[in-house]
Amino acid sequence: MYALVDAVAFYASAEKVFDPSIRDKPVVVLTNNDGCICAVCPIARKLNIPKFQPYFKVRDYLAKHNVVIRSSNYELYADLSERMMNIVGRFADNQHIYSIDESFLHFQNYQLLIKNWSDYGLQIRQAVWRELKLPVGVGFGPTPTLAKAANHAAKKLPGFNGVAAIHNDRDSQAILQQMALQDVWGVGSRLAKKLQLMGMKSAADLAKQDAKMIKKQFSVVLARTVQELQGTSCLSWDAVRENKKEIYSTRSFGQRVMHFAILVEALVNHAVIVARKLRKQGSVAKRILVFAASSRHEDNYYKKQLIYDFSVPTADSRILAQQVSVMAVQLFRTNTRFYKVGVGAIELAPTANMQLSLFSQNQDKPELMKCLDAINQRYGQDTLKLVSQGQHQVWNMKRHFLSPRYTTHWQDIPKILCD
DNA sequence: TCTGGGGTCCTAGGACCC
DNA sequence: TCTGGGGTCCTAGGACCC
Structure with missing residues (x-):
């Protein structure tokens, strides 16, 4: 049996954890640079606020309905996430x-110990709420995709109170019949449209298809x-x-960037992030990609990307940063309003069987990196x-509606005031 | 003032080679 | 008369997810 446990509108719910005054209000959270709406709490959902709409387009509507707006507070979310994962992990x-x-x-x-999956899901839900004040949904199923479907039902369909379990075909039929095609994990709006043209209406119809035929007409996936x-x-x-096959770090700027030095600095920071992620999963980069671009919404859209192959694959921050700053020279163009840059490791290898080069000296300092990671x-x-x-x-990015970093900065720790 | 997320994987089509 | 293959690698862009 599999389960999928996730938080209800995680970012929005996280904002409510340390600020009970907004628990009963509609809350939305914006993406980086306050660009788009990326989380809508259940109360705000009733106002039909669409996800991933540019914020400036719905600003008036939000103001009219007194919606609480927050910038993404990643430090807070990352910390709450870790705590949530620890609690949930105790249950399996x-x-x-x-x-x-x-x-x-x-x-x-x-598996042998659990008599009733729905009860068990409720226990998970209650534990997370009791210890963290985060609402979660729990779905059980015989496959990961069905667990995902059950999770969707738990949160969106009437009759389930945050927990749903699929034990057999009858259960899955009942849920899949009420599920739209694009709510299936792996089916987006594009595929859903094609499937509809073939006469399918619900997830249950997709489940009836012959896998071989689907493979032929669509894909293995x-x-x-x-x-x-x-x-x-x-x-x-x-x-x-x-393990991941590609690892990226990209970000749009808070303001357009036209100076070479700033472009390089941003790219170096992305390189360092990629290097850290590589080390975390025990990989080294054989090939990296570096890009810089202006905004798509501007005239003379400019984008350039370069690829570099390391003769000795590496996950050393210094080496990646060094290489990226060399490549930045070729990405830069004067009089260009740069909007977004990024670095990606697009071909990886496991650290364990690292190929050494015959001719170049290995500059990698794994011990130094280990030390750096430990300190950070x-x-x-x-x-x-x-x-x-x-x-x-x-x-750095624009975050006008940032809440305090309650759990990761001493000066932001919640205070209880007594008269 | 003027605004538009970030990450991962997959694939179609082109370039190149023999 | 006049035609003409197939594999590999590369890359940009698409699709999907949250």
Whole structure:
């Protein structure tokens, strides 16, 4: 049995944890640079506020309905996420953290002990609420895709109170019939449209399809989804938590950037982030991609990207940063209003069998990196950093509606005032 | 003033080679 | 008369997810 546990409108709910005064109000959270709406709490959802709309387009509507607006407070969310994952992880022998607010659980030994999955889900829900004041949804199913579907039902369909369990075909039929095609994990708006043209109306119709036919007409990926909906596990537990094949760090600037030095500084910071993520999953980069672009919404849209192959694959922050700053020279163009830059490691190898080059000296200092990670882990990100990462980071993002970093900064710790 | 997220994986089509 | 293949690698862009 699998479970998927995730938070209800995680970012919006996280904002409510330390600010009970907004718990009964509609709350939305904006993406980086306060660009788009990325989380809508259940109360705000009733106002039909669409996700991923540019904020400036709905600003008046939000103001009219007294919607509370918050910028993304990643430090707060990351910390709450970690706590939530720890609580949820206690309930199974295997956990895979899928995103900041979702984790899959896999029950092997526990399976024998659990009599009633719905009750068990309720226990998970109650534990997270009691210890963290975050609402979660819990879905159980014989495959990861069905667990996802059950989770969707738990939160969106009437009759389930945040917990749903699929034990057999009858259960899955009942839920899939009420599910839209694009609510299936792996089916987006594009695929949903095509499937509708073939006469399918609900997730249940997709589940009825012949996987071989789907593979022929669409892709392996969708064929897998169909089989998963039918109750055949295709994503083995190991596949669910496989290492990433690409690792990116990209960001748009708070203001347009026209200076070379600032562009380089931003790119170096992305390189450092990519290097850290690589080390975390035990990979080294064989090939990296670096890009810089102006805004798509502007005339003379400019984008340039470059690829570089390391003769010796690496996850060393210094080496990646160095290479990226060399490449920045070719990305830069004068009189260009740069809007977004990024670095990606697009071909990876495991650290364990690192290929050494015959001709070039290996500059990697894994021990130094280990030390750097340990210090930053303990004292906060970028406590120890490269000089080229810069001091002030003027290019950083715009966050006008930022809440306090309640759990990660001493000066922001909640105070209880007594008269 | 003027605004438009970030991350990962997949694939179609082009370039190149023999 | 006049035609003409197939594999690999690369890359941009698409699709999906949250």
